[in-house]
Amino acid sequence: MFKRTIAGLCLAALISPALAGEAKPVKNRTIMLATTTSVRDTGLLDLLIEAFREKSGYLVKAIAVGSGQAMQLGRTGEADLLWVHSPDDEKQFVADGYGKDRTTFMHNDFVVLGPASDPAGIKGEKKAAGAFAKLAASGALFISRGDRSGTHKKELKLWEAAKAKPAADKYLEAGQGMAAVVGMAGEKEAYTLADRSTYLSLEKTSSLRIVSEGDEALLNRYSLILVNAEKFPGVNTEGAKAFFDFLLSKKTKKLVENYGREKYGRQSFFYDHKAR
Amino acid sequence: MQFILEGLQKGFSLLVSGDAEVYSIVGLSLLVSVLATAVSVLIGVPLGGLIAIKKFPLKKLVISLVNTGMGLPPVVVGLLAMLLLSRNGPLGFLGWLYTPAGMILAQVIIATPVITGLSLSAMQSLDREFYRQMLTLGARQWQALWVCLKEVKLSILAAVIAGFGSVISEVGAVMMVGGNIRRQTRVLTTATVLETQMGNFDTAIALGLILLSLTFLINTALTFIQQQKAGAE
Numbered sequence: 001m002f003k004r005t006i007a008g009l010c011l012a013a014l015i016s017p018a019l020a021g022e023a024k025p026v027k028n029r030t031i032m033l034a035t036t037t038s039v040r041d042t043g044l045l046d047l048l049i050e051a052f053r054e055k056s057g058y059l060v061k062a063i064a065v066g067s068g069q070a071m072q073l074g075r076t077g078e079a080d081l082l083w084v085h086s087p088d089d090e091k092q093f094v095a096d097g098y099g100k101d102r103t104t105f106m107h108n109d110f111v112v113l114g115p116a117s118d119p120a121g122i123k124g125e126k127k128a129a130g131a132f133a134k135l136a137a138s139g140a141l142f143i144s145r146g147d148r149s150g151t152h153k154k155e156l157k158l159w160e161a162a163k164a165k166p167a168a169d170k171y172l173e174a175g176q177g178m179a180a181v182v183g184m185a186g187e188k189e190a191y192t193l194a195d196r197s198t199y200l201s202l203e204k205t206s207s208l209r210i211v212s213e214g215d216e217a218l219l220n221r222y223s224l225i226l227v228n229a230e231k232f233p234g235v236n237t238e239g240a241k242a243f244f245d246f247l248l249s250k251k252t253k254k255l256v257e258n259y260g261r262e263k264y265g266r267q268s269f270f271y272d273h274k275a276r
Numbered sequence: 277m278q279f280i281l282e283g284l285q286k287g288f289s290l291l292v293s294g295d296a297e298v299y300s301i302v303g304l305s306l307l308v309s310v311l312a313t314a315v316s317v318l319i320g321v322p323l324g325g326l327i328a329i330k331k332f333p334l335k336k337l338v339i340s341l342v343n344t345g346m347g348l349p350p351v352v353v354g355l356l357a358m359l360l361l362s363r364n365g366p367l368g369f370l371g372w373l374y375t376p377a378g379m380i381l382a383q384v385i386i387a388t389p390v391i392t393g394l395s396l397s398a399m400q401s402l403d404r405e406f407y408r409q410m411l412t413l414g415a416r417q418w419q420a421l422w423v424c425l426k427e428v429k430l431s432i433l434a435a436v437i438a439g440f441g442s443v444i445s446e447v448g449a450v451m452m453v454g455g456n457i458r459r460q461t462r463v464l465t466t467a468t469v470l471e472t473q474m475g476n477f478d479t480a481i482a483l484g485l486i487l488l489s490l491t492f493l494i495n496t497a498l499t500f501i502q503q504q505k506a507g508a509e
Contacts, residue, residue: 066473066474068474068475068476069473069474070475072475073475075475076279146458147470147473147474149474172460173457174455174456174457174458175456175457175458175462175470187362187373187374
């Protein structure tokens, strides 16, 4: 009996701090944000969530998934706010009545990556469509995200613009996240399309180099969308609006613009909304 | 609630209509898991038997190592196999990274300790005298081991079922080593993860159902063999 009591007490001591941590935020103080892996992987998201928590007391729970799944979380009323980068799907999402107040507020850009030896001879090609046309013509291996993420959608648009596509055996659809695909392309000495922030975080270990960058067509625009509370009564409208306004504030603009300078020596995201 | 029902509905219709890509995913899942289980059985059953019947120093330590191996986290195995097979890794010359061969290797590492451990405990349930008698009757060591293994074949089959179950349902290692490449290394588990991430819950449910029914069918077949043998004795 005594032993059991001791064991029970030990167990309770182990569990209770974890439970207490979970129980703190009151229900309406929690905001569900559906966002993409690229925003989380760079670390910017944690920084903004922490700043917002200090200011308002709201706890933002971020579910970082592909843009496709993020949008799906909005369609089922699971999320209160979306932070995504897939413009065509976003417009459809709002048109279908699931979201409102779509605001494009920041961007970074995509870069075309390839082996340092650049067998397809793309270096120096300023136009992204031109680079993709050369890629298809050269017969070099290309690795695609293949997961209908914002990055994958952008890549498909670029093939369309280039009016070309690699042969089936030279085009692999990896169905994984950005960092995994960059790793795979490095292993296979292949080309791929990646967002600059992810590449910057992998630059030290990756054997891949940027072979084309800077084209207007490579811009990666991020938008915020409020999930329509009329469709889903359970949505935390107040909290979502508060975080929405915080993300569009001057304070966030400053945080975003400074982000990346310390870590990678250059700005990784660009704020392009007129901050309030 | 509605979307779950719709998902189930679409799942069943996908199953019936039979899509070529789905079939190739199912085929690869089966190929990789069956081959990995077969290799693990060839290594694990004799190894487990030997550890059980032989006396050697540090035997308890070896057994606890095997038992630890039964709980190897697949993602750790995946990471290890990926590092071994990467271009600059010690096994890079094989060119197995992102191929079914690499996936089989990772799964063998996962299933072998499971099968070894269960075979070992099955053999330990057998009276050691039985083995010794066989030797005194003039049997060679491997013959005696074979007869002993046949004595506990029901438990050995249970070990095979457990080993197969651990690889067919595994996702972390095949994702890392295989890379989830469409038409090359995509299996049921990794395809389910991908479809979920893309928000295609209906296809994900369909793939999940296929995986479940497949595991059910194979386990039923193995259980039938096992129970028939139990009845014959």
